[in-house]
Amino acid sequence: MGALFDHLIAVPILLPLLAGALMVIVDDRRRPFKIAVNLVSTLTLLIVAITLLMIAGGMTASGDPARTSVYLLGNWPAPFAITLVLDRLSALMLVLTSVLAVAALIFSLARWHRAGPHFHTLFQFLLVGINGAFLTGDLFNLFVFFEVMLAASYGLVLHGSGTARVRAGLHYIAINLSASLLFLIGVALIYGVTGTLNMADLAARVGDASAENRVILEAGAAILGIAFLVKSGMWPLGFWLPTAYTAAAAPVAAIFAIMSKVGVYVVLRLSLLVFGPEAGDSAGFGAHWILVGGMVTIGFGMIGVLASQGLSRIAGYSVLVSSGTLLAVIGYGTAPVISGALYYLVSSTLTISAFFLLIELVERARDAGADVLAVTMEAFGEDEAEDAEEEVGVTIPFTLAVLGASFAGIALLLAGLPPLSGFLAKFAMIHGMFNPTGLGDGLPIGAGTWVLVALLIVSGLAALIAMTRSGISIFWASIERTVPSVRVIEVLPVLGLLGLCLAMTLQGGAVIRYMDETAASLSEPAGYIESVLTAERVARAPSGTPDPAQGADEETEVAP
Template sequence: MNQWLIAPILIPLLGGILQVFMGYAPISLRRTLALATTVLLLVATIVLLLLANDGQYRLYAFGNWQPPFGIVLVLDRLAALMLVLTGVLALFSHLFSLGGYDEGNRQFHGLFLFQLMGLNIAFLTGDLFNLFVAFEVLLIASYGLLMHGGGTARTIPGLHYVVLNLVGSALFLISVGMIYSVTGTLNMADLALRIPDLQGADLELVKAGGLMLLVVFGLKAAILPLSFWLPRAYARASAPVAALFAVMTKVGVYAILRVYLLVFGDHAGPLANLGMDWLFPLALVTLAMGVIGALGAQSLKTLVAWQVVISVGTLLAPIALGSNAGISAALFYLLSTTWTVAGLFLLSELVASQRGSAGDRIVTAPPMQNRTLLSVFFLVGAVAAAGLPPLSGFFSKVLILQSVTSGPEMAWLWGILLVGSFFTVIAYSRAGSIVFWRTVGGHIEDPPRLGGEVRAATGALVALSVIIVAFAGPINEYTDATAAQLQDRQGYVQILQTPMVQEDN
């Protein structure tokens, strides 16, 4: 077993517990320890990425129980990619919160770290039930984070978020119960071996459970019609929370990739590619609805929240088609869109702080301070989000378009993605021109100073769209290898068949 696999879980767990008992400690001490925990977590995820890059699967079985028994963590290229994605996002979101956005809740840092723990469990677990547990851990923390800062404006969206996710959790539990009642296991590698042999009533029961799981993951990913809760909830959250939430929908996308390629992939007999014929059109409709929402957005945060919906549709369309090239392109886009959207959420808060009563609403206001810096950040983020050259959003969308073979799917994906990108450019152009350039007379009295930590965090996340382009070759090679590894289920299944060997590292 490789002991490094528990680091992304153990580090935020210990850090979060420490924060619970430090609720009344000086805030400077809580901030220092929280940021140090996040930095240490990022270092651990980078180590795991380097380990996973050799293409081997690594296993950690709690209690030394041989799979499929007990709790199992599995590291492969996809898990490592998601861990690093989350680690980078967490570091800069956490850094931004030190600019005063962590005040008002003594347990903010503890909740933040517990949510990271839940996310990392979800990416590493090899078991459906423990995936459910991970969802509950990160959701419980997210309930507290969503209400951070108080205010009645967050109550109703927060209530919708809680109720819908509780319904999703109930459906998740029912669906895994149905699958377990037939197969006697929830280990994903074990399920991949057992499901192709199912027949009769057992087959239908697992099929129903599998489709219910797809609904649950669709809710987590915010696929239409399960996405209407997202824009209001994300737009009302505090900036560092909204930035961290940029990865929340990607957990649903990850779960679809992991479960429906491994358990319900081409090998699954009558249940092969379960639900994928529905996923492709729903992804395109989600993309189109996100664009319509962006065009009608009345504030920057709402515009960025609809960008999250757009990104979900853009991600799931090539994934639903199932080709290696499509999955690789989707993973490349996942990196770009998650960091870009997070940076735009942080930027929206900085803009709101400089415009007085106008906030981040897309209306004219007196000239703001720091307009040049903020407008440059917005330009870079908007170009990357809309998919214009030369930033990462453009390259990832080109890869997605190139991944589709000739046929009706190509026509639909090309048409909706290109038209949607055009109208997304219009949405960002409208917002940017009104907020930054159409000013009215007057001045803003005593706007807060933009601290170095909030500038650095926002600038870093926005600048990642440039860095991704600079390292596009190695990143694309990694996503290609990840897609190939996902399609080759035999390596994952062999975890069950190979006795565990203790490793020094």
């Protein structure tokens, strides 16, 4: 990788940071300027993320897979440096974040960006936190980026007006502040035992921890895990999520779809890196609880989907089903299943984001009590004899046809039915469970495997029932018969996200190969650890110029 590409790793953090800082000092009434800055920054970020994905997933000149790329800020050696690490997983998450950001931003330009102050500034700062969380190589800076992400999300979740949004937003703030406190406590315990917060260095030291220190280390890891399981929405810690996501503005909820995956990403990263096979007695720490918690979360989310009367509530509980599925697979722990889970992560996140945007368009022409009235008529029936002949040959307006087709596509994706990527993702996970030795030794096919497979199938059935019921009441037996007013700039992001799901289906082989290689590298973290700890600094400064890293070369450890 050339010198230019070396610095490209920092761009996903620096670009939105500079764009947000620029917009802070500009009066909010100069909205066209802020729109231009936000658009340029977000579109550029997408291009950079795709470039980094090509670098991380490419091959070296010798034909070997590309090595993990490490960026040492301040030119200090690891583990003293603030390290940014680019591998297949982080590059994948950067692209997914950028895609959702572009879709949410374009959708918001129709009207939502004018609903409150500083929308564009908060949007860019949110991307700083999310991208930083995916790229950072140490726990302390993970906390920093986590707080930047949450601070921006506090403003965005309250964006707009309404009592329900303020109430849900205040609950969201209180819960996440508590999670931040747990995060800090967990990090402090881990540092007190190991003397390092660099993830690679921590992974190299865990196996050598004494029995007494191991207890404190695992306690710190458990507390840290709770903080991210709160963000992931695992039951019973995710009670806040459906309400907060339902109350948020449509473009905010669409970009929030990736925020729950930040917690999943950290749990996946630390589980396989720090508590992998080389962790000695701590190997596999917490995996069983993550597996069980993930399965219970699927069940809870499935019940919520079936019980929800509004589309927004269905979407909110669908986030829980998605997070529960991913957490259960992380706890399951075999590379073939994790490969399918990564495919599912991308597909489900794109689908749920598109769903939140579509809900805004569909409900624009509906009365506030339409869902309750539809359920009432479903339970008690209605007299349709008088209008039976009038319904024959009713013309479907083009707008309703587009919205209806998009709704049907989302229903298929959430249910995991063929031929779209939702089906391929669940099939890949189930295939990996029944072939546990595909990329290494795995768990035997026992009762837990059958329960997880059953939950994957039944959760899809629940989504199909809920979406079919809602679709009939909205598009087929609608009471209002009103065509919503939809602008092209609003429907394009929905079609774009669903188009990416279709592309994942058509290019399923190439996508699965990338996921297989990603899962294999995660399951064998030695390459990641070596890349970080042996990362070379740039050439020393000329003679006579102080070198800030010179003293660090003489040290080999950080004092506990």
